[in-house]
Amino acid sequence: MAMDSGEELPPTAALVLSDGTCFLGHGIGTPGLKVGELVFNTAMTGYQEILTDPSYAGQIVTFTFPHIGNTGANAEDLEATTHAALGLVIRADITDPSNWRSLQSLESWLTANGLAGIANVDTRQITSRLRREGSLNAALLVSPEGDLDIEAARKAAAEWPGLAGMDLVPAVTSTQRSRWREGLWHLEGGYALPQEDSGLRIVVIDYGVKRNILRGLANAGCEVTVLPATATHAEIEAVAPDGIVLSNGPGDPAATGNYAVPVIKALLEGDRPIFGICLGHQMLGLAAGARTMKMRAGHHGANHPVQDLLTGKVEITSQNHGFAIADEALPANLEVTHRSLFDGTIQGVRIKGHPIFSVQYHPEASPGPMDSHYLFDRFLELVRRYKSQKEGSL
Numbered sequence: 340m341a342m343d344s345g346e347e348l349p350p351t352a353a354l355v356l357s358d359g360t361c362f363l364g365h366g367i368g369t370p371g372l373k374v375g376e377l378v379f380n381t382a383m384t385g386y387q388e389i390l391t392d393p394s395y396a397g398q399i400v401t402f403t404f405p406h407i408g409n410t411g412a413n414a415e416d417l418e419a420t421t422h423a424a425l426g427l428v429i430r431a432d433i434t435d436p437s438n439w440r441s442l443q444s445l446e447s448w449l450t451a452n453g454l455a456g457i458a459n460v461d462t463r464q465i466t467s468r469l470r471r472e473g474s475l476n477a478a479l480l481v482s483p484e485g486d487l488d489i490e491a492a493r494k495a496a497a498e499w500p501g502l503a504g505m506d507l508v509p510a511v512t513s514t515q516r517s518r519w520r521e522g523l524w525h526l527e528g529g530y531a532l533p534q535e536d537s538g539l540r541i542v543v544i545d546y547g548v549k550r551n552i553l554r555g556l557a558n559a560g561c562e563v564t565v566l567p568a569t570a571t572h573a574e575i576e577a578v579a580p581d582g583i584v585l586s587n588g589p590g591d592p593a594a595t596g597n598y599a600v601p602v603i604k605a606l607l608e609g610d611r612p613i614f615g616i617c618l619g620h621q622m623l624g625l626a627a628g629a630r631t632m633k634m635r636a637g638h639h640g641a642n643h644p645v646q647d648l649l650t651g652k653v654e655i656t657s658q659n660h661g662f663a664i665a666d667e668a669l670p671a672n673l674e675v676t677h678r679s680l681f682d683g684t685i686q687g688v689r690i691k692g693h694p695i696f697s698v699q700y701h702p703e704a705s706p707g708p709m710d711s712h713y714l715f716d717r718f719l720e721l722v723r724r725y726k727s728q729k730e731g732s733l
């Protein structure tokens with residue numbers, strides 16, 4: 340194996356694709372075998388937020404940015420402590436940390452959190468293959484002793500069923516109702532206490548929610564209640580929320596059909612504001628009667644241009660999805676509000692005549708630009724209006 344230094348070392352990791360292609364490299368993180376879908380992410384920052392986003396459950400992330408490790412690892416950039424990405428594929432050895440927030444090196448954090456990785460592989464070759472041929476399943480094998488059973492990895496990759504049809508929400512959702520109180524991280528160091536109480540009560544249904552969605556709502560002074568993905572319509576009503584957020588999450592939206600979608604369908608009959616994010620957006624589409632599809636290579640990065648069709652404005656967005664609402668057979672009551680300027684796919688919808696909308700991307704960013712934060716304001720404005728109308732009619 341050719342290391343960056345030119346030194347030849349025996350390989351301690353292998354990445355074996357489902358078509359049998361094998362990349363050898365330097366193992367990092369936790370030894371063992373991980374099998375999942377191989378995706379690539381083009382973000383230049385935020386590797387810890389990416390790796391802890393529960394939407395990545397069942398996936399191995401190839402980073403196209405070559406310097407991974409320079410911010411080390413800290414306690415603030417965790418998007419969740421549940422299952423998330425299985426591991427990572429990087430071009431060079433992990434860079435030494437040189438950031439004031441770093442508490443430990445990326446390598447020791449990976450090991451402590453059970454993530455596997457391979458370094459010193461040609462990430463450009465992997466990425467161009469995934470772009471050309473679409474997503475592939477892969478096995479990531481790490482063994483510090485170098486006894487790599489490539490055949491076992493090849494078999495595991497070939498036999499992995501793939502994300503289509505796979506429901507991974509039960510592996511990442513919270514099991515109990517809880518309250519979220521922490522605001523957004525501030526550059527001065529530390530989390531902001533939520534702003535003055537806005538009096539708005541928001542329920543977030545947790546399909547694998549990222550903490551920065553919860554922080555954004557708490558920061559705006561909302562009372563945030565997090566409910567498990569299996570929450571029934573009655574359990575949601577029992578909180579008497581002024582607005583509902585359907586969170587991001589992993590796996591195939593169509594595979595959650597027997598619990599989440601019927602509940603969302605019932606919520607659509609009501610008049611409460613609803614905001615869907617990523618998996619939540621896809622499931623909102625399903626509940627409204629649309630179809631979802633598996634994309635070829637998906638969108639994973641922090642620089643995806645999206646046009647808001649209502650204002651004409653273009654925003655640069657943070658994205659992480661492999662499924663999307665299909666353009667075919669859209670129900671008449673669903674209006675497309677946002678589209679990707681990369682490939683024209685649907686990036687936002689709203690239910691005509693109702694305060695209900697959703698986006699395919701991540702308005703909370705983490706990592707990524709903050710262009711889409713206005714969507715939280717748009718949602719909270721609808722929530723405020725709903726609450727004052729409700730109080731006015733009492």
Ligand SMILES: NC(=O)CC[C@H](N)C(=O)O
Binds near residue numbers: 586616660
């Ligand atoms: N970030 C998300 O919520 C991802 C949604 C879904 N699992 C997809 O890959 O399309």
